[in-house]
Amino acid sequence: MSFDTRQIDDLVSLERGEVDRRIYTDPAIFELEMERIFARSWLFLCHESQIAEPGDFFQAVMGRDNVLVVRQKDGSIKAMLNTCAHRGNAVCRAEEGNAKSFLCTYHGWSYGIDGRLNGVPGHNTFYKGNLDKSRHGLAPVAQVANYRGFIFGTHDAAAPPLEEFLGATGRLGLDTIALRGDMEVVPGIQKFVIECNWKIAVDNLFDWYHPQITHASAFQPSVLPSTNRLENAPVEKIDLSGVNMQSGAGLDLPGNGIIGTKFDQVVVLGEYGHAIGGPTTSSTGYFEFDPSWRENPRTKTALGPVGCKVGGHPNIFPTTWATVTQPQISLRIPRDPTHTEIWWFTFVDRNMPREMRDFMVTMACRIFGPAGVLEQDDGENWAQATAQTRGIASRRIKHLLNMGIGRGKIIKEGGLARIESLTSEYGQLWTYYSWAQWMKGLSWEELKQATTPGDCI
Ligand code: FES
Ligand SMILES: [Fe+2]
Incomplete structure:
Protein backbone atom coordinates (compact mmCIF):
# COMPACT_ATOMS: atom_id res chain seq x y z
CA MET A 1 0.00 0.00 0.00
CA SER A 2 1.37 3.43 -0.83
CA PHE A 3 0.28 6.71 0.71
CA ASP A 4 -0.20 10.00 -1.03
CA THR A 5 -0.10 13.37 0.75
CA ARG A 6 -3.85 13.52 1.29
CA GLN A 7 -3.94 10.03 2.80
CA ILE A 8 -1.10 10.95 5.16
CA ASP A 9 -2.90 14.16 6.18
CA ASP A 10 -5.94 12.02 7.02
CA LEU A 11 -3.87 10.01 9.53
CA VAL A 12 -3.30 12.92 11.93
CA SER A 13 -5.72 15.77 12.66
CA LEU A 14 -4.16 18.71 14.47
CA GLU A 15 -7.58 20.37 14.61
CA ARG A 16 -9.41 17.48 16.25
CA GLY A 17 -6.47 16.01 18.15
CA GLU A 18 -6.98 12.58 16.58
CA VAL A 19 -4.60 10.01 15.16
CA ASP A 20 -5.49 7.01 13.01
CA ARG A 21 -4.57 3.86 14.93
CA ARG A 22 -3.39 2.09 11.79
CA ILE A 23 -0.07 3.93 12.11
CA TYR A 24 0.91 1.60 14.95
CA THR A 25 0.72 -1.73 13.12
CA ASP A 26 0.63 -1.19 9.37
CA PRO A 27 3.83 -2.67 7.86
CA ALA A 28 3.63 -0.30 4.86
CA ILE A 29 3.64 2.68 7.20
CA PHE A 30 6.63 1.24 9.05
CA GLU A 31 8.56 0.85 5.79
CA LEU A 32 7.74 4.42 4.82
CA GLU A 33 8.96 5.61 8.25
CA MET A 34 12.28 3.85 7.65
CA GLU A 35 12.66 5.62 4.33
CA ARG A 36 11.27 9.08 5.01
CA ILE A 37 12.19 9.58 8.68
CA PHE A 38 15.01 7.27 9.75
CA ALA A 39 16.98 7.45 6.49
CA ARG A 40 16.85 11.27 6.55
CA SER A 41 16.75 12.59 10.10
CA TRP A 42 19.76 13.32 12.29
CA LEU A 43 19.84 10.50 14.87
CA PHE A 44 21.70 10.29 18.19
CA LEU A 45 24.58 7.82 17.99
CA CYS A 46 26.49 8.13 21.26
CA HIS A 47 28.25 10.56 23.60
CA GLU A 48 31.87 11.50 22.94
CA SER A 49 32.91 10.26 26.41
CA GLN A 50 32.06 6.71 25.30
CA ILE A 51 34.77 6.77 22.65
CA ALA A 52 37.51 8.78 24.29
CA GLU A 53 40.62 7.02 22.92
CA PRO A 54 41.76 6.28 19.35
CA GLY A 55 40.22 2.99 18.25
CA ASP A 56 37.34 3.24 20.74
CA PHE A 57 34.09 2.38 19.02
CA PHE A 58 30.40 2.19 19.81
CA GLN A 59 27.86 0.35 17.72
CA ALA A 60 24.78 2.50 17.10
CA VAL A 61 21.58 2.01 15.13
CA MET A 62 20.24 4.30 12.42
CA GLY A 63 16.89 2.96 11.23
CA ARG A 64 17.81 -0.65 10.58
CA ASP A 65 21.42 0.15 9.73
CA ASN A 66 24.06 -0.85 12.24
CA VAL A 67 26.74 1.80 12.45
CA LEU A 68 30.23 1.84 13.96
CA VAL A 69 31.12 5.16 15.54
CA VAL A 70 34.88 5.23 15.89
CA ARG A 71 37.41 7.63 17.42
CA GLN A 72 40.21 8.23 14.93
CA LYS A 73 43.93 8.61 15.59
CA ASP A 74 43.68 12.38 15.01
CA GLY A 75 40.88 12.67 17.57
CA SER A 76 38.10 13.11 15.00
CA ILE A 77 35.07 10.84 14.93
CA LYS A 78 33.93 8.77 11.96
CA ALA A 79 30.81 6.65 11.54
CA MET A 80 30.47 3.86 8.99
CA LEU A 81 28.04 1.10 8.17
CA ASN A 82 28.81 -2.20 9.83
CA THR A 83 28.52 -4.20 6.65
CA CYS A 84 31.38 -5.73 4.71
CA ALA A 85 31.86 -4.28 1.24
CA HIS A 86 32.33 -7.83 -0.07
CA ARG A 87 29.13 -9.73 0.71
CA GLY A 88 27.58 -7.85 3.55
CA ASN A 89 28.60 -9.67 6.74
CA ALA A 90 28.89 -7.50 9.85
CA VAL A 91 32.56 -6.65 10.39
CA CYS A 92 32.08 -6.13 14.13
CA ARG A 93 29.88 -8.09 16.54
CA ALA A 94 30.78 -6.25 19.74
CA GLU A 95 28.48 -3.51 21.04
CA GLU A 96 31.45 -1.35 22.00
CA GLY A 97 35.18 -1.64 22.65
CA ASN A 98 38.57 -0.71 21.25
CA ALA A 99 39.85 -1.97 17.92
CA LYS A 100 42.99 -1.70 15.83
CA SER A 101 41.10 -2.94 12.79
CA PHE A 102 37.85 -4.66 11.82
CA LEU A 103 38.21 -8.14 10.37
CA CYS A 104 35.31 -9.71 8.50
CA THR A 105 34.76 -13.27 9.70
CA TYR A 106 33.44 -14.48 6.31
CA HIS A 107 36.35 -14.22 3.83
CA GLY A 108 38.73 -12.19 5.94
CA TRP A 109 38.67 -8.72 4.42
CA SER A 110 40.10 -6.32 6.97
CA TYR A 111 39.44 -2.63 7.45
CA GLY A 112 41.24 0.13 9.28
CA ILE A 113 39.47 2.08 12.02
CA ASP A 114 38.89 4.76 9.39
CA GLY A 115 36.94 2.21 7.30
CA ARG A 116 39.59 1.84 4.63
CA LEU A 117 39.94 -1.66 3.12
CA ASN A 118 43.47 -2.76 4.00
CA GLY A 119 43.63 -6.50 3.53
CA VAL A 120 42.03 -8.91 1.05
CA PRO A 121 43.09 -12.58 1.31
CA GLY A 122 44.18 -13.78 -2.11
CA HIS A 123 44.37 -10.29 -3.53
CA ASN A 124 47.18 -11.38 -5.86
CA THR A 125 46.38 -15.08 -6.23
CA PHE A 126 42.62 -15.03 -6.76
CA TYR A 127 41.91 -11.46 -7.84
CA LYS A 128 45.23 -11.20 -9.71
CA GLY A 129 45.54 -7.79 -8.11
CA ASN A 130 42.46 -6.76 -10.07
CA LEU A 131 40.46 -5.33 -7.17
CA ASP A 132 40.68 -1.63 -6.39
CA LYS A 133 40.79 -1.63 -2.59
CA SER A 134 40.27 2.12 -2.44
CA ARG A 135 36.72 1.61 -3.80
CA HIS A 136 35.61 -0.98 -1.28
CA GLY A 137 36.00 0.54 2.16
CA LEU A 138 33.20 0.53 4.75
CA ALA A 139 30.51 2.95 3.60
CA PRO A 140 30.64 6.18 5.62
CA VAL A 141 27.53 7.66 7.22
CA ALA A 142 26.64 10.69 5.07
CA GLN A 143 27.09 13.28 7.85
CA VAL A 144 28.34 13.08 11.43
CA ALA A 145 28.36 16.03 13.84
CA ASN A 146 28.90 16.77 17.51
CA TYR A 147 26.72 19.09 19.59
CA ARG A 148 28.24 19.63 23.06
CA GLY A 149 29.51 16.06 23.18
CA PHE A 150 26.39 14.42 21.69
CA ILE A 151 27.30 12.68 18.43
CA PHE A 152 24.61 12.53 15.77
CA GLY A 153 24.58 11.10 12.26
CA THR A 154 22.31 11.28 9.23
CA HIS A 155 22.12 9.13 6.11
CA ASP A 156 21.10 12.20 4.12
CA ALA A 157 23.95 14.24 2.63
CA ALA A 158 21.44 17.03 1.95
CA ALA A 159 20.24 17.31 5.58
CA PRO A 160 20.76 20.75 7.16
CA PRO A 161 23.67 21.09 9.64
CA LEU A 162 22.98 19.45 13.01
CA GLU A 163 22.65 22.72 14.96
CA GLU A 164 20.12 24.02 12.49
CA PHE A 165 18.19 20.75 12.59
S1 FES B 1 31.63 -10.90 3.35
FE1 FES B 1 33.26 -9.94 4.31
S2 FES B 1 35.00 -10.83 3.47
FE2 FES B 1 33.39 -11.68 2.34
FE1 LIG C 1 5.32 6.68 32.88
Missing part, protein backbone atom coordinates in the same frame (compact mmCIF):
# COMPACT_ATOMS: atom_id res chain seq x y z
CA LEU A 166 18.10 20.84 16.39
CA GLY A 167 17.01 24.47 16.42
CA ALA A 168 16.48 26.28 19.71
CA THR A 169 14.16 23.55 21.05
CA GLY A 170 16.45 20.60 20.30
CA ARG A 171 19.51 22.45 21.58
CA LEU A 172 17.73 23.35 24.81
CA GLY A 173 16.74 19.70 25.19
CA LEU A 174 20.36 18.54 25.00
CA ASP A 175 21.57 21.49 27.08
CA THR A 176 19.49 20.21 29.99
CA ILE A 177 22.10 17.42 30.21
CA ALA A 178 25.22 19.11 28.79
CA LEU A 179 25.08 22.14 31.09
CA ARG A 180 25.01 20.10 34.29
CA GLY A 181 28.80 19.78 34.35
CA ASP A 182 31.60 17.82 32.77
CA MET A 183 29.31 15.02 31.68
CA GLU A 184 30.22 11.44 30.88
CA VAL A 185 28.23 8.31 30.20
CA VAL A 186 28.30 5.62 32.89
CA PRO A 187 29.68 2.42 31.28
CA GLY A 188 26.97 -0.04 30.24
CA ILE A 189 24.01 0.88 28.07
CA GLN A 190 20.79 -0.80 29.13
CA LYS A 191 18.96 -2.37 26.18
CA PHE A 192 15.68 -4.26 26.09
CA VAL A 193 12.65 -4.73 23.87
CA ILE A 194 9.05 -3.72 24.56
CA GLU A 195 6.24 -5.10 22.39
CA CYS A 196 4.94 -1.74 21.32
CA ASN A 197 5.06 0.64 18.42
CA TRP A 198 7.86 3.19 18.80
CA LYS A 199 5.47 6.14 18.54
CA ILE A 200 3.45 4.99 21.57
CA ALA A 201 6.67 5.01 23.60
CA VAL A 202 7.63 8.47 22.33
CA ASP A 203 4.08 9.77 22.89
CA ASN A 204 4.34 8.76 26.55
CA LEU A 205 7.39 10.84 27.39
CA PHE A 206 5.35 14.04 27.16
CA ASP A 207 2.48 12.54 29.11
CA TRP A 208 2.05 13.99 32.61
CA TYR A 209 -1.55 12.80 32.77
CA HIS A 210 -0.77 9.10 33.32
CA PRO A 211 1.61 9.03 36.34
CA GLN A 212 -1.18 9.48 38.87
CA ILE A 213 -2.74 6.20 37.73
CA THR A 214 -0.02 4.20 35.98
CA HIS A 215 2.61 4.88 38.63
CA ALA A 216 0.40 5.15 41.70
CA SER A 217 2.02 2.11 43.30
CA ALA A 218 5.56 3.22 42.44
CA PHE A 219 5.09 6.49 44.30
CA GLN A 220 3.91 4.84 47.46
CA PRO A 221 6.37 5.06 50.35
CA SER A 222 9.22 2.56 50.23
CA VAL A 223 8.75 1.40 46.66
CA LEU A 224 11.54 3.71 45.52
CA PRO A 225 14.53 3.78 47.89
CA SER A 226 14.20 6.14 50.80
CA THR A 227 17.19 8.41 51.17
CA ASN A 228 17.66 11.80 52.71
CA ARG A 229 17.60 13.38 49.31
CA LEU A 230 14.35 11.69 48.49
CA GLU A 231 12.83 12.53 51.81
CA ASN A 232 13.65 16.16 51.22
CA ALA A 233 12.25 16.06 47.71
CA PRO A 234 8.70 17.27 47.18
CA VAL A 235 7.31 14.09 45.71
CA GLU A 236 8.47 11.23 47.83
CA LYS A 237 5.26 10.39 49.55
CA ILE A 238 1.91 10.29 47.91
CA ASP A 239 -1.05 10.22 50.19
CA LEU A 240 -3.51 7.86 48.58
CA SER A 241 -5.93 7.92 51.49
CA GLY A 242 -9.25 9.26 50.35
CA VAL A 243 -8.59 8.32 46.76
CA ASN A 244 -11.22 6.34 44.93
CA MET A 245 -9.11 3.86 42.97
CA GLN A 246 -12.04 2.97 40.71
CA SER A 247 -12.77 6.47 39.50
CA GLY A 248 -9.45 8.15 40.29
CA ALA A 249 -11.40 10.87 42.13
CA GLY A 250 -9.29 12.50 44.79
CA LEU A 251 -5.97 12.15 43.00
CA ASP A 252 -6.29 15.47 41.28
CA LEU A 253 -5.25 17.47 44.34
CA PRO A 254 -2.39 19.77 45.17
CA GLY A 255 0.13 17.91 47.29
CA ASN A 256 0.39 14.99 44.94
CA GLY A 257 3.65 16.37 43.64
CA ILE A 258 4.76 14.87 40.37
CA ILE A 259 1.61 12.84 39.95
CA GLY A 260 -0.74 15.78 40.29
CA THR A 261 -2.42 17.34 37.32
CA LYS A 262 -3.02 20.86 38.55
CA PHE A 263 0.50 22.17 38.24
CA ASP A 264 1.87 24.70 35.81
CA GLN A 265 3.15 23.08 32.71
CA VAL A 266 5.00 24.40 29.72
CA VAL A 267 5.18 22.74 26.32
CA VAL A 268 7.81 23.93 23.84
CA LEU A 269 7.17 23.15 20.17
CA GLY A 270 10.09 23.12 17.72
CA GLU A 271 10.76 22.79 14.03
CA TYR A 272 11.13 19.28 12.56
CA GLY A 273 9.00 17.88 15.41
CA HIS A 274 11.20 18.49 18.45
CA ALA A 275 9.27 19.26 21.63
CA ILE A 276 9.62 19.59 25.40
CA GLY A 277 6.70 18.95 27.73
CA GLY A 278 6.14 18.94 31.47
CA PRO A 279 6.11 21.09 34.59
CA THR A 280 7.74 24.50 34.79
CA THR A 281 10.75 24.66 37.11
CA SER A 282 8.72 26.68 39.59
CA SER A 283 5.81 24.24 39.62
CA THR A 284 5.39 22.01 42.65
CA GLY A 285 5.18 19.11 40.19
CA TYR A 286 8.73 19.77 39.00
CA PHE A 287 11.32 17.32 40.23
CA GLU A 288 15.06 16.78 39.77
CA PHE A 289 17.29 14.82 42.14
CA ASP A 290 20.03 17.42 41.91
CA PRO A 291 18.75 20.78 40.66
CA SER A 292 21.80 22.70 41.95
CA TRP A 293 23.23 23.03 38.41
CA ARG A 294 20.44 25.46 37.60
CA GLU A 295 21.75 27.96 40.17
CA ASN A 296 25.02 28.57 38.32
CA PRO A 297 24.84 32.09 36.76
CA ARG A 298 26.59 30.88 33.61
CA THR A 299 24.03 28.10 33.23
CA LYS A 300 21.20 30.59 33.68
CA THR A 301 22.63 32.77 30.92
CA ALA A 302 23.11 29.77 28.64
CA LEU A 303 19.54 28.54 29.22
CA GLY A 304 18.03 32.00 28.78
CA PRO A 305 14.92 33.22 30.61
CA VAL A 306 12.55 30.81 28.85
CA GLY A 307 14.94 27.87 29.11
CA CYS A 308 15.20 28.46 32.87
CA LYS A 309 11.43 27.96 33.16
CA VAL A 310 11.32 24.75 31.17
CA GLY A 311 11.52 21.64 33.36
CA GLY A 312 9.79 18.98 31.25
CA HIS A 313 10.93 16.15 29.05
CA PRO A 314 12.62 17.01 25.76
CA ASN A 315 12.38 14.78 22.70
CA ILE A 316 14.71 15.31 19.77
CA PHE A 317 12.57 14.09 16.88
CA PRO A 318 12.14 11.28 16.24
CA THR A 319 13.38 9.10 19.10
CA THR A 320 15.87 10.77 21.47
CA TRP A 321 14.45 11.50 24.91
CA ALA A 322 16.44 13.44 27.52
CA THR A 323 15.07 12.84 31.02
CA VAL A 324 15.01 15.42 33.80
CA THR A 325 14.90 13.63 37.14
CA GLN A 326 18.46 12.47 36.61
CA PRO A 327 20.34 13.06 33.37
CA GLN A 328 19.72 10.19 30.97
CA ILE A 329 19.12 9.73 27.27
CA SER A 330 16.66 7.11 26.12
CA LEU A 331 16.36 5.94 22.53
CA ARG A 332 13.21 4.29 21.24
CA ILE A 333 14.55 2.25 18.33
CA PRO A 334 11.89 0.83 16.00
CA ARG A 335 12.56 -2.86 15.26
CA ASP A 336 9.27 -3.65 13.53
CA PRO A 337 5.77 -2.15 13.81
CA THR A 338 5.13 -3.77 17.17
CA HIS A 339 8.61 -4.05 18.69
CA THR A 340 10.69 -1.19 20.06
CA GLU A 341 14.16 -1.52 21.50
CA ILE A 342 14.80 0.87 24.36
CA TRP A 343 18.35 2.04 25.08
CA TRP A 344 19.29 3.98 28.22
CA PHE A 345 22.45 6.10 28.53
CA THR A 346 23.04 7.38 32.07
CA PHE A 347 25.09 10.56 32.54
CA VAL A 348 27.04 11.82 35.53
CA ASP A 349 29.27 14.81 36.14
CA ARG A 350 32.89 13.65 36.29
CA ASN A 351 33.44 15.91 39.30
CA MET A 352 30.49 14.60 41.28
CA PRO A 353 31.20 13.10 44.73
CA ARG A 354 31.26 9.30 44.62
CA GLU A 355 28.13 8.92 46.81
CA MET A 356 26.15 11.24 44.57
CA ARG A 357 27.29 9.36 41.47
CA ASP A 358 26.28 6.04 43.03
CA PHE A 359 22.93 7.51 44.06
CA MET A 360 22.27 8.74 40.51
CA VAL A 361 23.12 5.36 38.98
CA THR A 362 20.98 3.52 41.52
CA MET A 363 18.03 5.78 40.85
CA ALA A 364 18.51 5.46 37.10
CA CYS A 365 18.25 1.68 37.41
CA ARG A 366 15.32 1.71 39.80
CA ILE A 367 13.22 4.18 37.85
CA PHE A 368 13.85 3.33 34.20
CA GLY A 369 15.37 0.43 32.29
CA PRO A 370 14.29 -3.23 32.49
CA ALA A 371 14.39 -3.19 36.30
CA GLY A 372 12.92 0.29 36.65
CA VAL A 373 9.57 0.47 38.36
CA LEU A 374 8.25 3.26 36.13
CA GLU A 375 9.31 1.63 32.90
CA GLN A 376 7.71 -1.67 33.85
CA ASP A 377 4.46 0.15 34.59
CA ASP A 378 4.67 2.04 31.30
CA GLY A 379 5.72 -0.87 29.12
CA GLU A 380 2.59 -2.86 29.98
CA ASN A 381 0.37 -0.01 28.85
CA TRP A 382 2.31 0.60 25.64
CA ALA A 383 2.21 -3.10 24.72
CA GLN A 384 -1.52 -3.32 25.35
CA ALA A 385 -2.27 -0.07 23.51
CA THR A 386 -0.31 -1.41 20.52
CA ALA A 387 -1.87 -4.88 20.67
CA GLN A 388 -5.42 -3.51 20.58
CA THR A 389 -4.72 -1.64 17.35
CA ARG A 390 -4.38 -5.01 15.61
CA GLY A 391 -8.14 -5.56 15.77
CA ILE A 392 -9.99 -4.38 12.67
CA ALA A 393 -12.82 -2.89 14.74
CA SER A 394 -10.55 -1.53 17.47
CA ARG A 395 -8.31 0.24 15.04
CA ARG A 396 -11.24 2.20 13.62
CA ILE A 397 -11.34 4.12 16.92
CA LYS A 398 -9.08 7.18 17.00
CA HIS A 399 -6.03 7.64 19.25
CA LEU A 400 -7.11 10.74 21.18
CA LEU A 401 -4.93 13.74 21.99
CA ASN A 402 -7.53 16.45 22.29
CA MET A 403 -6.95 17.65 25.86
CA GLY A 404 -6.99 21.46 25.75
CA ILE A 405 -7.44 21.45 21.99
CA GLY A 406 -8.08 24.92 20.55
CA ARG A 407 -6.92 26.57 23.79
CA GLY A 408 -3.15 26.24 23.32
CA LYS A 409 -2.03 29.78 22.63
CA ILE A 410 1.54 29.69 21.30
CA ILE A 411 3.86 32.30 22.81
CA LYS A 412 7.03 33.05 20.81
CA GLU A 413 9.93 34.39 22.85
CA GLY A 414 13.68 33.87 22.97
CA GLY A 415 13.59 31.81 19.78
CA LEU A 416 11.25 29.27 21.40
CA ALA A 417 7.54 28.63 20.82
CA ARG A 418 5.74 27.58 23.97
CA ILE A 419 2.29 26.93 25.40
CA GLU A 420 1.65 27.49 29.09
CA SER A 421 -1.22 25.53 30.58
CA LEU A 422 -2.11 22.77 32.99
CA THR A 423 -1.51 19.17 31.94
CA SER A 424 -2.08 18.91 28.20
CA GLU A 425 -1.47 16.72 25.16
CA TYR A 426 0.10 19.39 22.96
CA GLY A 427 3.58 17.82 22.99
CA GLN A 428 2.29 14.46 21.76
CA LEU A 429 0.03 16.03 19.16
CA TRP A 430 2.88 18.17 17.82
CA THR A 431 5.02 15.05 17.48
CA TYR A 432 2.35 13.21 15.47
CA TYR A 433 1.59 16.24 13.35
CA SER A 434 5.31 16.62 12.54
CA TRP A 435 5.55 12.87 11.91
CA ALA A 436 2.90 13.27 9.20
CA GLN A 437 4.89 16.09 7.57
CA TRP A 438 8.02 13.90 7.49
CA MET A 439 5.99 11.04 6.03
CA LYS A 440 5.03 13.16 3.01
CA GLY A 441 8.63 13.18 1.79
CA LEU A 442 8.82 16.99 1.66
CA SER A 443 12.04 18.82 0.81
CA TRP A 444 14.03 20.00 3.84
CA GLU A 445 12.84 23.53 3.28
CA GLU A 446 9.20 22.51 2.98
CA LEU A 447 9.53 20.31 6.03
CA LYS A 448 10.92 23.14 8.14
CA GLN A 449 8.13 25.41 7.03
CA ALA A 450 5.43 22.81 7.66
CA THR A 451 6.76 22.16 11.18
CA THR A 452 7.18 25.77 12.23
CA PRO A 453 4.63 26.37 15.01
CA GLY A 454 1.71 28.69 14.23
CA ASP A 455 -0.33 30.69 16.76
CA CYS A 456 -2.51 28.12 18.43
CA ILE A 457 -3.22 24.41 18.80
